[in-house]
Amino acid sequence: MALFHGKFIYSGFTMPFYKKMLSKKIALKDIEQVDTEFYNSLMWIKDNNIDECQMELYFVADYELLGELKTHELKPGGTDIAVTEANKLEYISLLVEWRFNRGVEQQTKAFFTGFNSVFPLEWLQYFDERELELLLCGMQDVDVDDWQRNTVYRHYAPQSKQVVWFWEWVRKLDQEKRARLLQFVTGTCRVPVGGFSELMGSTGPQLFCIERVGKENWLPRSHTCFNRLDLPPYKSYDQLSDKLNMAIEMTEGFGNE
Structure with missing residues (x-):
């Protein structure tokens, strides 16, 4: 109703939920925002x-329900299908x-x-x-001074x-680009x-962090569960600007792993 009447909602949803609304496939990186331990x-x-580690994994997921251990087959016959180096990406995706x-x-079905x-x-x-998030939640004015004051650094x-x-670079962005960066x-x-x-991060209060990671030809990466930007040691302002502009314009972002 908020969207229909041109109103905004404050809290919003997680980014993976917006992807579900758009019938897009949930990627491995998306789960980091939902369950960091599971993602790791x-x-x-x-x-x-997997073959060298000799892990006995099958196409099933074990979980606890009301104190009882349950098993869910990720695909038909999953209890008899071993996870190998050749099929592990399918296993991860499922x-x-x-x-x-x-x-x-x-x-979720009822909501949709x-x-x-x-x-x-x-x-x-x-x-x-x-x-879609901007459409539903609107775009705030991002206070760059406040953002900079509440930022920590690693190896920078x-x-x-x-x-x-x-x-x-952030100060030169318009509000829409700042929202995309955020x-x-x-x-x-x-x-x-x-x-x-x-x-807030996945485990509680978590200030924005800029960490020096990688080489100058690498692309920036993000870790949304930790509010962290991995920023390579670029050699010039133009190089840094080009890489970051590319990152925030990509739907999936270069944080994907």
């Missing part, structure tokens, strides 16, 4: 050779989809049915998930040239009522 375990499987939908399938009755979901297909210092360039590094375009000092 899947990243370990992705980054290591596990991500299951984790996001677990226990909320009926509620109700939403579609007042505003056809097909009308939203012209947007990506970040644009406030006076590092890359940090100085970063804030110079989405890229925190997972949402909304700033807490109390400002950037009250940013």
Whole structure:
């Protein structure tokens, strides 16, 4: 109803939920915002050779329901299909989809049915998930001074040239681009009522962090569950500007792993 009448909602949803509204596939990176520990375990499987580790994994997901251990087949016959180095990406993809939908399938379906009755979901297909959040939640004025005051650094210092360039670049952005940057590094375009000092991560209060990671030819990456931007040591302002502009314009972002 808010969208139909041109009103905004404050709290909004997670970015993966907006992707579901657009019938887009949930990616591994998306689950980081929902369950960091689960995401890290899947990243370990992705980054290591399953055959060499001799792990006995099958296409099933174990979970606890009312104190009882349950098993869910990720695909027909999953209890008899071993996870190998050759099929582990399919296993990860199915596990991500299951984790996001677990226990909320009926509620999600009911929400989409109700939403579609007042505003056809097909009308939203012209947007990506970040644009959809801006459409539903509106665009705040981002206070760059407050943002900069409430930022911490790893392997950089406030006076590092890359940090100085970063804030110079942020100040040159219009409000829409700043909102897109905020989405890229925190997972949402909304700033807490109390400002950037009250940013929350997956485990509680978490200030925005800029960390020096990678080489100058690398692209920036984000970790939305930690409100962290991995910023390579670029050699010039123009190089930094080009890389960051590319990052915030991409729907999936370069935070994908």
